[in-house]
Amino acid sequence: MRIKYTIPIVFFLALVIIEKENKIISRVSDKLALKQTPQTPLQPRGFSPLLLKQNVSLSPPSKDFLLMKRRLENYSVHKKVRKPGRKHILLLATTRTGSSFVGEFFNQHGDDMFYLFEPLWHVEKMLALETGGTNATAATKAYRDVLQQLFLCDFSLLESFIDPLPTDHITTSLFRRESSSSLCEESVCGPVIKGVFERYHCRTRRCGPLNLTMASMSCLQKAHSVIKSVRVRQLENLRPLAEDPRLNIRFIQLVRDPRAVLASRMVAFAARYKNWKEWAMGGDVPIDDDEVRKLKSNCDNIRLSAEVGLRQPPWLRGRYMLVRYEDIARFPMRKAAEMYKFSGIPFTPQVKSWILKNTQASKETSGVYSTQKNSSEQVEKWRFSLPFKIAQVVQRVCGPTLKLFGYKFVSSEKMLTNKSVSLIEDKVFKFYRLKQS
Numbered sequence: 001m002r003i004k005y006t007i008p009i010v011f012f013l014a015l016v017i018i019e020k021e022n023k024i025i026s027r028v029s030d031k032l033a034l035k036q037t038p039q040t041p042l043q044p045r046g047f048s049p050l051l052l053k054q055n056v057s058l059s060p061p062s063k064d065f066l067l068m069k070r071r072l073e074n075y076s077v078h079k080k081v082r083k084p085g086r087k088h089i090l091l092l093a094t095t096r097t098g099s100s101f102v103g104e105f106f107n108q109h110g111d112d113m114f115y116l117f118e119p120l121w122h123v124e125k126m127l128a129l130e131t132g133g134t135n136a137t138a139a140t141k142a143y144r145d146v147l148q149q150l151f152l153c154d155f156s157l158l159e160s161f162i163d164p165l166p167t168d169h170i171t172t173s174l175f176r177r178e179s180s181s182s183l184c185e186e187s188v189c190g191p192v193i194k195g196v197f198e199r200y201h202c203r204t205r206r207c208g209p210l211n212l213t214m215a216s217m218s219c220l221q222k223a224h225s226v227i228k229s230v231r232v233r234q235l236e237n238l239r240p241l242a243e244d245p246r247l248n249i250r251f252i253q254l255v256r257d258p259r260a261v262l263a264s265r266m267v268a269f270a271a272r273y274k275n276w277k278e279w280a281m282g283g284d285v286p287i288d289d290d291e292v293r294k295l296k297s298n299c300d301n302i303r304l305s306a307e308v309g310l311r312q313p314p315w316l317r318g319r320y321m322l323v324r325y326e327d328i329a330r331f332p333m334r335k336a337a338e339m340y341k342f343s344g345i346p347f348t349p350q351v352k353s354w355i356l357k358n359t360q361a362s363k364e365t366s367g368v369y370s371t372q373k374n375s376s377e378q379v380e381k382w383r384f385s386l387p388f389k390i391a392q393v394v395q396r397v398c399g400p401t402l403k404l405f406g407y408k409f410v411s412s413e414k415m416l417t418n419k420s421v422s423l424i425e426d427k428v429f430k431f432y433r434l435k436q437s
C-alpha cells in the first residue's frame with residue numbers, strides 16, 4: 001500500500017498494464033472455456049498470437065482470471081437448459097433500410113420473445129480499436145461466434161467486447177439497451193442505484209445497470225429469440241450457424257432500393273457526402289472515389305447474400321427469406337404476417353396492434369391485409385431529393401442489385417420525379433418453409 005502512494009506514476013502504469021492484460025486474458029479464457037462448442041474453431045482474433053502467448057505466460061493467473069473462468073463455467077451450465085423447439089431468427093440488413101422499424105415487429109411480440117438490437121455494435125467498435133477495423137477475417141469470425149453464443153443465451157463473448165469490460169457481469173454501457181424490450185422487463189431491470197448509475201434506465205421503467213447474468217437467465221426462459229444486425233457482410237459467412245443443430249436458425253434479409261438508401265445517407269451524414277453534392281451540381285463523378293467504391297461493395301455484398309439465399313443451397317434450404325423494405329412500408333400487416341409464418345413464431349395481438357398504431361394500416365377499410373397508398377408515397381419520397389445524376393451513379397455501380405430486387409431504372413430526371421411511374425416492380429421471392437416443429 002505504501003508503494004502505491006510513494007510512486008504513484010509507476011502504480012498507475014502498472015494498473016494500465018494489468019488492465020490491458022486482464023482484457024487479453026479474459027478473451028483467452030473465453031476461448032478456453034468454450035472449447036467444447038462445435039463449429040467454433042478457437043483462434044485469437046485480431047492480435048498477434050505471439051503477443052498473446054507472452055502476455056499469458058509472463059503473468060501468473062490473477063484473481064480476475066480465476067473469477068472470469070468461474071463466470072464462464074456458470075454460463076456453460078445455463079446453456080444446457082434452453083427451451084426445446086425454440087426459434088432463432090437473425091434479421092439481416094444494412095443501415096438505412098428500415099431495420100429498426102422491422103425489428104420492432106419482433107421486439108413487440110410480448111413475454112415469450114428475447115430480442116436483441118445490434119449487439120455486434122460492440123464487436124465492430126472493439127475491433128476498430130484493436131486492428132483499425134481492417135481485418136475482415138477477424139470481424140467475420142467474431143460476428144459469427146458472438147451471434148452463435150447469444151442465440152444460446154450466453155453473453156460471455158459479447159461481454160469481452162464491451163468497453164469498459166463489465167464487472168461481475170454488470171454493465172452500464174450496453175449499446176441501445178432500451179431498444180430491446182427484453183432487457184428492460186421487470187426480471188432484468190435491476191435495482192436503481194442512486195447517484196452514479198441513475199441516468200441509466202429503460203424507456204418503460206427505471207432500471208439499474210444491466211446485469212447480464214439476469215439477461216442470460218431471462219433469455220433461457222423465452223420460447224423465441226430474434227437478433228437484428230446491420231453488420232454481417234455475407235450470408236455465406238454464417239453457414240456454421242445454419243448448420244448448428246442447437247439453433248434451428250432462420251435468416252430474414254431486409255433490402256431496400258440502394259438509391260433510397262443513398263438519399264437517406266446523404267441527409268443523415270451530410271458532411272461525408274460533400275463530394276456527391278458537388279458532383280450533382282455539375283462536376284464529374286470519379287468512379288474510383290472511395291465512397292463510390294464503398295457503395296459498390298455494399299451493393300455487391302447485399303446481392304451476393306441474396307443470391308446465395310435465393311439459390312437455396314442444402315445448408316440454407318427453408319431457412320432464408322428475402323423482404324423488401326418497400327413492400328413492408330406498403331403492406332406492413334401482410335408482410336409482418338408472412339415473416340411470422342416463415343419464422344414459425346405466433347403472430348401475437350400485441351404485434352398487430354403495434355403495427356396498427358405505427359403505420360396507417362388502421363385507416364384501411366378492407367381489413368388489415370390491404371395496401372397503403374400513403375405509405376407507398378412515403379417510401380418513394382427520396383425521388384424528389386436525390387439528384388438525377390447521383391441516381392445514375394447508383395444505377396451504374398449497383399445495376400445488378402437493382403435488377404435482382406426489382407427496382408426500376410430511371411432514364412431521365414422526368415421519369416425520376418414522375419409520381420405516376422412506380423419504381424418498385426411487383427416481385428415475389430420464392431422461399432421454402434421448413435416443416436414447422
Ligand SMILES: *[C@@H]1O[C@H](CO)[C@@H](O)[C@H](O)[C@H]1NC(C)=O
Pocket residue numbers: 043044045046047135136137138141
Ligand atoms: C486477421 O485475423 C485472423 C483471424 O483472427 C488472423 O488469423 C490473422 O492473422 C489476422 N491478420 C492480420 C493481418 O492481423
Ligand SMILES: *[C@@H]1O[C@H](CO)[C@@H](O)[C@H](O)[C@H]1NC(C)=O
Pocket residue numbers: 067070071074
Ligand atoms: C457460479 O455458480 C455457483 C453455483 O450457483 C455460485 O456459487 C458461484 O458464486 C457462481 N460464480 C460466479 C462467479 O458467479
Ligand SMILES: *[C@@H]1O[C@H](CO)[C@@H](O)[C@H](O)[C@H]1NC(C)=O
Pocket residue numbers: 168170211212213214
Ligand atoms: C446479477 O444477477 C444474478 C442473478 O440474479 C445475481 O445472482 C447477482 O447477484 C446479480 N449481481 C449483482 C451485482 O447484483
Ligand SMILES: *[C@@H]1O[C@H](CO)[C@@H](O)[C@H](O)[C@H]1NC(C)=O
Pocket residue numbers: 373374
Ligand atoms: C395521405 O394522408 C394524408 C393525411 O394523412 C391525406 O391528406 C392524403 O389524402 C392521403 N393520400 C392518399 C393518397 O391516401
Ligand SMILES: *[C@@H]1O[C@H](CO)[C@@H](O)[C@H](O)[C@H]1NC(C)=O
Pocket residue numbers: 414418419420421
Ligand atoms: C408520367 O408518366 C406517365 C405514365 O408513363 C405519363 O403518361 C406522363 O405523361 C408522365 N408525366 C410527365 C410529366 O412526364
